[in-house]
Amino acid sequence: MGAFFTSRIVSDILIGAAQGVLVGLIALSLVLIWQSTHVLNFAQGAMAMFAAFCGMTMLEHGLNYWVCVLISLVAAMLLGGVTERVLVRPLYGKAEINSIVVMVGFLGILESGASSIWSGMARQLTSPLSQTYFTLGSKTLYLSPFSLFQIGSALTLMLGVAALFRFTKIGLQLRASALAPEVSRLLGVRVNRMLTLGWIISSAVGAFAAIIIATSGSGLFPSNMDGFFVFGFIAAAIGGLESPGGAILAGLLIGIIQTFVADYLSPSWVAFTPVLILVLSQLVRPAGIFTKNTTRRL
Amino acid sequence: MKITQILLRLRYSSLGRLVLALLGTVVAICVVLLVSAQSDTYIANAGAMTIAILGLSLLTGWSGQVSIGNSGFMAVGAFTTGIWANHHQSSPIIISLLLSILTGAIAGLLVGIPATRLKGPYLAGMTLAFVTAMVPFIQSLGKLTGGSGGLFFANLSSPSWFANLSGDPQNFIVANYRWAATVSVVITGVACYFMSNLFASRAGRAMRLVRDNDVAAELMGVNLGRVRVGAFVISAAYAGLAGSLVALLSGVARADNFGLALSIEILSLLVLGGIGTLSGALMAGLLAAYASTLIAKLNALFGLNPYSNLGSNSQGIIFGLLLVVTMLTAPQGMAGLLKKISHLRARKEAE
Numbered sequence: 001m002g003a004f005f006t007s008r009i010v011s012d013i014l015i016g017a018a019q020g021v022l023v024g025l026i027a028l029s030l031v032l033i034w035q036s037t038h039v040l041n042f043a044q045g046a047m048a049m050f051a052a053f054c055g056m057t058m059l060e061h062g063l064n065y066w067v068c069v070l071i072s073l074v075a076a077m078l079l080g081g082v083t084e085r086v087l088v089r090p091l092y093g094k095a096e097i098n099s100i101v102v103m104v105g106f107l108g109i110l111e112s113g114a115s116s117i118w119s120g121m122a123r124q125l126t127s128p129l130s131q132t133y134f135t136l137g138s139k140t141l142y143l144s145p146f147s148l149f150q151i152g153s154a155l156t157l158m159l160g161v162a163a164l165f166r167f168t169k170i171g172l173q174l175r176a177s178a179l180a181p182e183v184s185r186l187l188g189v190r191v192n193r194m195l196t197l198g199w200i201i202s203s204a205v206g207a208f209a210a211i212i213i214a215t216s217g218s219g220l221f222p223s224n225m226d227g228f229f230v231f232g233f234i235a236a237a238i239g240g241l242e243s244p245g246g247a248i249l250a251g252l253l254i255g256i257i258q259t260f261v262a263d264y265l266s267p268s269w270v271a272f273t274p275v276l277i278l279v280l281s282q283l284v285r286p287a288g289i290f291t292k293n294t295t296r297r298l
Numbered sequence: 299m300k301i302t303q304i305l306l307r308l309r310y311s312s313l314g315r316l317v318l319a320l321l322g323t324v325v326a327i328c329v330v331l332l333v334s335a336q337s338d339t340y341i342a343n344a345g346a347m348t349i350a351i352l353g354l355s356l357l358t359g360w361s362g363q364v365s366i367g368n369s370g371f372m373a374v375g376a377f378t379t380g381i382w383a384n385h386h387q388s389s390p391i392i393i394s395l396l397l398s399i400l401t402g403a404i405a406g407l408l409v410g411i412p413a414t415r416l417k418g419p420y421l422a423g424m425t426l427a428f429v430t431a432m433v434p435f436i437q438s439l440g441k442l443t444g445g446s447g448g449l450f451f452a453n454l455s456s457p458s459w460f461a462n463l464s465g466d467p468q469n470f471i472v473a474n475y476r477w478a479a480t481v482s483v484v485i486t487g488v489a490c491y492f493m494s495n496l497f498a499s500r501a502g503r504a505m506r507l508v509r510d511n512d513v514a515a516e517l518m519g520v521n522l523g524r525v526r527v528g529a530f531v532i533s534a535a536y537a538g539l540a541g542s543l544v545a546l547l548s549g550v551a552r553a554d555n556f557g558l559a560l561s562i563e564i565l566s567l568l569v570l571g572g573i574g575t576l577s578g579a580l581m582a583g584l585l586a587a588y589a590s591t592l593i594a595k596l597n598a599l600f601g602l603n604p605y606s607n608l609g610s611n612s613q614g615i616i617f618g619l620l621l622v623v624t625m626l627t628a629p630q631g632m633a634g635l636l637k638k639i640s641h642l643r644a645r646k647e648a649e
Contacts, residue, residue, distance in 0.1 A: 034419075040418075040419035040422070040423065042366075042422070042423075042426070087622065087626075090626055091626075096364075096418040096419065097358065097362070097364050097418075098625055098629060100364050100418070100419060100422050101364070101565065101569055101621060101625045102621070102622050102625045102626065104366060104422075104562055104565060104621070105562075105566065105617075105618045105619075105620075105621030105622040105625065106618065106622060107562070107618075108559075108562045108566070108614055108615075108617060108618030108621065109614075109615055109618030109619060109622070110618075111614065112611040112612075112613075112614025112615045112618060113611070113615055115607060115610075115611045115614075116607045116608040116610075116611035116612070116615065117607070117608075118607075119607050120607075226430055226558065227430060230423075230426060230427045230430050230431075233423045233426070233427070234423070234427060237420055237423060237424075241419075241420075268434070268435070268438035271430065271431040271434050271435060272431045272435060274427065275424070275427045275428060275431055278424060278427065279412040279424075282412060282415060282416060282420075283412060283415070
């Protein structure tokens with residue numbers, strides 16, 4: 001039994017799954033916004049990074065790790081809400097390129113802004129849980145208390161968002177205003193408020209992922225979400241941008257495949273792997289693997 | 299007023315466009331020879347940026363596809379030039395430039411065939427993925443590209459006939475600056491001429507139709523895939539040329555310099571200048587070249603230390619703000635504003 005859990009394949013799957021849940025969270029955060037407002041938030045990673053900076057720099061002032069996480073999440077919700085009200089609202093109904101350009105501009109502002117407030121140097125965040133891997137006998141099992149927390153909390157968050165959308169009244173209103181804004185308005189749903197709420201939830205999900213990434217990986221710095229945002233976008237696109245479940249599954253797969261590529265082929269191929277997966281999946285099903293076919297009318 | 303109107307009317311015929319391009323290039327060369335060596339370096343860089351912006355302008359303004367990956371194609375051009383220059387020291391620069399256009403176009407084709415099946419945000423995200431994968435990829439080819447330290451090679455140096463012509467044959471440093479700016483201006487002139495012809499051609503009209511209504515375009519017999527990929531390849535070829543020029547001007551190609559930040563800068567400048575216009579690209583190119591001095595002046599005005607956190611990042615913040623504000627308030631950019639002003643003036647004169 002021990003030999004199985006410490007084998008090369010299982011190790012790769014464990015490491016990949018820990019990465020993959022984070023990619024899945026970012027993908028989920030993108031899908032939440034796309035579903036309701038049809039804006040692809042190119043600044044999503046940067047917003048999450050900025051919010052993480054707002055809270056996690058308090059660690060240096062001696063605050064508890066979990067209090068800092070809470071501050072970051074509140075900052076993320078504020079940032080998400082304000083962004084939707086100020087930047088995104090004027091874009092509804094405009095050409096697609098307008099929203100892409102504005103969000104890319106916002107990405108630039110946030111990254112340069114974070115460098116100018118907190119400097120471009122990476123900050124190490126002291127982890128509240130141990131990051132040393134467990135051992136089974138003499139061999140390493142590629143799980144640590146922190147990676148268990150990482151996988152567990154990400155899954156809980158995903159289930160929480162799913163439950164919010166499926167079982168609560170607010171979730172119903174959120175879905176209704178994404179599906180048929182006019183009808184919802186007639187039925188008394190405050191659609192604008194729901195759109196803002198969608199951005200707030202998405203922003204918090206992204207910020208949580210950013211905090212975990214900064215704690216487990218190379219520290220917190222202004223461009224530390226660039227790579228993960230790309231992977232998250234690819235996961236969301238493979239799932240078809242409309243399907244939260246598909247996005248999470250695709251994120252997990254991307255994490256695991258990347259670890260296999262790094263282990264069995266070469267680490268320098270890791271960056272290109274998701275691009276190749278995206279190209280292949282788009283050639284097979286341009287609208288995404290997990291979406292239904294739609295017809296266009298003239 | 300009369301002369302400018304006549305000149306502007308020239309752009310409607312192909313001979314007229316040739317005359318305009320020649321005239322513009324000659325005037326620009328005269329400016330290059332008259333101004334200081336410092337201004338010459340700005341003009342040389344303005345040429346390179348104009349070409350990059352022009353490529354994106356075609357893709358975004360005419361075929362309606364947004365790319366955040368053009369700095370990746372610039373990297374392809376720059377490294378082609380660098381690798382070629384190190385292996386064939388004596389080959390003329392025109393060969394480096396043509397090779398970079400070719401490799402840029404090939405890279406554009408490889409990325410474009412899958413990418414142009416995507417639309418809107420999917421395409422933009424795919425090109426974003428391309429550019430973020432490109433920088434570590436180039437750095438991992440350490441033997442060929444010099445890794446993260448970059449690739450060094452000989453930059454443009456003035457031939458002796460030009461040094462004699464430009465006045466002071468003894469002062470080779472100034473002659474080198476003048477020569478670099480002249481080369482850049484000539485290449486920019488050729489690039490603008492080609493682009494203006496493309497805008498006026500059948501292919502250009504097909505692109506606009508695809509942008510505005512792809513279903514109508516298909517019914518008119520336009521091959522959607524071919525037009526989209528074609529625009530993508532031309533845009534990548536322009537980016538390759540721009541990258542080659544940037545490399546030749548500085549004598550170094552470093553992968554970091556062609557990352558996402560450059561793509562965002564090109565996109566910002568394109569929007570500021572005016573999407574889909576030649577005049578917008580030219581204005582944006584000049585703005586790009588003078589941006590760092592303007593920002594330094596702004597920093598000095600507000601008493602910011604240029605090496606402090608805020609001072610060294612003010613350029614990024616200002617570009618981002620300009621991009622967002624322009625898109626929200628005047629999406630046509632500077633070219634659009636100029637057009638509006640001239641329309642208003644014409645109406646006033648008529649009254």
